[in-house]
Amino acid sequence: MKKQIFIVALAFAMSAPVAWAQPEKVAAVQMRADPSQAQAALWASKVLARYHYKAMPLDDSLSEKIFDRYFKTLDGEKLYFVQSDIDQFDGVRNKLDDAINNENLTLPFSIYNVYQQRFNQRMTFARELIKGKFDFSTDESFQIDREKAAWPKNEDEARDLWRRRVKNDFLRLKLAGKDDKSIRETLDKRYDNYQTRMRKLNNEDVFQMFMNAYATSIEPHTNYLGPRSADNFDIAMRLSLEGIGAVLQSRDEYTVIREVVAGSPAGLSGKLKPGDRIVGVSQGENSPFVEVLGWRIDDVVQLIRGAKDSIVRLDVLPADAGTDGKHTQVALVRKKISMEEQSAKKSVIDVREGGVKRRIGVISLPTFYLDFDARRRGDKDFKSATRDVARILGELKKEKVDNVLIDLRNNGGGSLIEAIELTGLFIDKGPVVQQRNAEGRIEVESDTNAGLAWDGPVGVLINRGSASASEIFAAAMQDYGRGLIIGEPSFGKGTVQQLLSLDKFAPTDKVRYGELKMTIAQFFRINGGTTQLRGVVPDIKLPVLGDSESFGESSYDNALPWTSIKPANYVPAGDLKELFAPLQKRHDVRIAKDKDFQYLNEDIAEMRKLRKENAISLNETVRRKERDTQEARAKLRDARIAAQSPADDAGTGAEGKDARSKVPVPTKQAKALALKGAARQDDGLQADERNLVAELAAEKAAKNAKDVLLQETAHILADEAGMLKTDTRMASRTMPYMAPTKDIAK
Template sequence: LYLGKLLPAYQIFNTYKTRMNERIKYALSRLDEEFDFTIDESYKIDRENEDWLSTTEELNELWRKKLKHEALNLKLTGKEWENIKETLTNRYKNYHRAILQYKSEEVFQLYLNSFADAIDPHSNYLAPITSENFNIRMKLSLEGIGATLRNDNEYTKVVSIVPGGPAFKADNIHEDDLITGVGQGADADLVDVIGWRIDDVVQLIRGDKGTTVKLSVLRAANGINSTPDTITIVRDKVKLEEQAAQKKIITIREKETDFNLGVIEIPSFYVDFEAKRKGEVDYRSTTRDVKKLVDELKEEKVDGIIIDLRNNGGGALDEAVELTGLFIKEGPVVQVRQSSGAVNVEEDPDPEIAYDGPLAVIVNRYSASASEIFSGAIQDYGRGLVLGEQTYGKGTVQNLIGLDRFVPSAGDKSGQLKLTIAKYYRINGSSTQNLGVVPDIPFPSAIDPGEYGESSQPSALKWDQIETSKYQKYGDLTKVIPQLLEKHQERILREPEFNYLMEDIQQYKETKNKVDFSLNEKVRRQERDEQEAKRKAREEAREKLNGIEIIDKKEVSKKTLKVEDPFLEESGHILADLLLFSQG
């Protein structure tokens, strides 16, 4: 690799492709014969700790059981053999097609990232298409038609239309339509894209704002044997609003008092780097969006605000710093230690504070990186409560390095290198690496920190500590946390939804290590019936609890029995408790 000799990478992949095609060929041939589901045998789905198989006969036996397991899963849904055979045949043909469509740059990315992962889980190579998609996620916009697409056998299917986007405004393409051809311009010839990979079709459809894309479309209502329509759409900038910060207000009743609490959900720490670099005054960012939402909530006179960072995997470091600045006057937010040992302190220099009222932050095990910087700073300053689960523990800094400048002679783009260059430290001196942020009040969790998160990565850097930054705390919430914790524990013990949740967690922990599945239909139906009986018993308990009179079970809507979000509701109760304590 150091010498630039990549032949072994492609030899390894070609061997994989050959072996995989052999397995697919066997699978397709085996589907000519129906399985006997009365035999007592089992299939082990997790072979991580098993020995490697040494003969073709052993491989065939393993794949026979794998196919039988998949077929039984379909049979349990009510499918007959011919339908099962058709479904699995299409599935394995799609596997075969996907392997054949691998490009050389994707093989290179796979090989290079396997090497990088052995050294550091967050240093990796981004091929040109991966790099482009990363940039789209960061700026929450792209230039195209505004449609979500996916493969449906050999066709490209429209899954959804982005509200307000070009396709939405044109109103000439809709959900479930199939795209069969793409042309660049109203008068251009159409390129047949049946059988193409979704990434390649998307690349053809994307384009500069103001340009026209021509599409051949099979209407969902007419079927695949109909004559396709030809349409044109003028590309424009598409804003991915569903991935932006959003707000809502929830009402929590505590001690015969109603509290209106603002909730701001932040899916990621995004910023339009390009627009910011160009000096555009209205560029998109997490902090700017949240500032607007905070101002709106203040106008609506909420009693407190909850920042929801659950499942937020991070993003731009500057955004974490600036977002923290909305809730503190000024001061250090995070310390960054370079590989040389030099420590830089990232500060909020702006004395203005957007919101100084009661605050809580919800996190879970999937909250990482920038989420941990923000929640850690809020906790260190005593500015608000941190609720939920111990966070992921990603405390390293990566930098994106464009590779085009290193290979100027290359005709195509070369992608980017994401390289770990430093570590994050909280202003109290503790690294978030491996440890993450431990909440002030923990919620029940099904996730074992040793099984998911930075601490589960063999090549991850270890936790350590440096000197504390100089900062002034806003308050000492540690004095009231024991009382809040006591009330929280009392509440979840008497709250039915948390009791159900604890049952789910216990069941998950008991069954997560199950790797052997029976291939006997009678046994599997019995297992399924037992699970279904538990589910129905729970639904009936909820109906009784909510005072719902059910005449016909089939008429019960999913919305009726839906539990909105017990964790968010409990977070609201905790913040309401804090408000009551502060009022004496």
């Protein structure tokens, strides 16, 4: 199957511009569209109206949908606009189609300019508020989620909303132990940074927001990618780029090195470390430095990236130097950088029960990545999720694992090709997914490679964040009876997108129009159903962490409906239904006695309570009581975890020759770590306000924290492996393809 590319030749007559009544209020600093953006919008509209799976004409009706979604994009929490702003533009809500068709984007940019004006007004007001005093003894509250709230009726209501918001920001820092002076300094700097980031937005950002309001008004997974976003999307898919191997972020107008990639030019130089500030960039050995202080992070990244084997020089202010400290200059030769953090990774969890040890091999797959270009060129080392997983399966075979788990939690998808080929590692041959295009034509996509890379039992761990390609793989494994699906219902995205470059319509190579990521088909399971809206329903259910009302396909107001088609012609490899009830029973008994699961359920109940109430008290006494209760509960948990040894940890441990495969388990000597995903004490700060070294240490601790759901999933798969080995008749009924094995106590 090839990467799908439309080659289209469109010849449409351009409409003459028409006049419209421009609203009176405009931003002090005007943002305007480039002519090329107006042209890109027109070409995008022609393609979307003709080739989209749910093709819709760009007319007054769609214009009204775009209008509402654009305002939601700009101010989804209804914090900046007031009702009079909406009313002011209401007379032109059906004119956005004319704006695109007539290549005159003044209207959407005028809306943005008013938003920009309101944003600055709110920030100015917020910074004035922190100079005064707040009364924390009154009984009032702050609404947490305002997405479904009404617009503030007038300026007085908007100011009261922001008074409560700033009061909450102040109280959070106060509860964290900060004094009034430092709180005022922190918040003034925070709101100033908001304004600074707003000033760095350009017309490409505004155009992309508007075009995405258009695209997502048709269907949730259709998007417009501006030229720079298109480049970044391509990098994310192939998991590689040409640069120096440093992760950057903005802090206080500086571009700061957050992470240095091991083995990269930056890492091998030994001259760069986290916290170093890049203040200048030079191309080649002799060109002058371009000062980048105060630049947008993506502009700095563009300067640092470049052709392989070319030289880039950095003017660096070391992390431990003051603002007037001595600079160092570092010359680096750019190389191809692999983004290994997003690659498939393995670990092995050993589960001991009743004197028997079961080894569960875990393959964590964050995305279904594929370097399309390298594959097309015939590069024998092209990056591919399937190739990496196949290699890991070979390693796990040598480590003699009893079961394999594919962890797809929060894997939002990626390449359809990879979903099909990854399924092929676990089945012999056969259909994997069906696609139906806009004309109703159905195609069956199949694995055509004979043989299995792994013929033993398999588990697939999913959650609400598992979407698209993840759902294709999980559904196929379930339909074939090839894998045990564990977790919570998945996202519910049952559509196929295709990248279409709009640059082919540009008048010259120097003009870039960007790309469309456009829905062109709906996929169906081989059993005829679809994952659309409903997702993949697990065989063994774990606690539901996600909120279906705010996250997932069912949360979209214009998602495609669930439907079904005729099943594909396939032969199931096995039938695991006989295992479901006994495994679920063992799971239920185990978690009923598991303190970690009790803590997890407490956290889930607390999150649901907060969602339902959708308000937080601004009374200091009430908040301190809530904080003290949470803190006491957290201390009890941490004390219990710290007191555990690996042997005490419900019979689990981690062993193996490869140290990287170990799953960290808390010990008596180790500091207490939070359960993965558990709520931690609120320090009132935002990520870029914390000390970078401390922030990185906290992230590392969280990453190494005990993963309760993963550990329990390993127990479930250990139970399955034990049942199959001790009951050969059950094994032959449920997994007839699997060679019989004897159970050996290890």
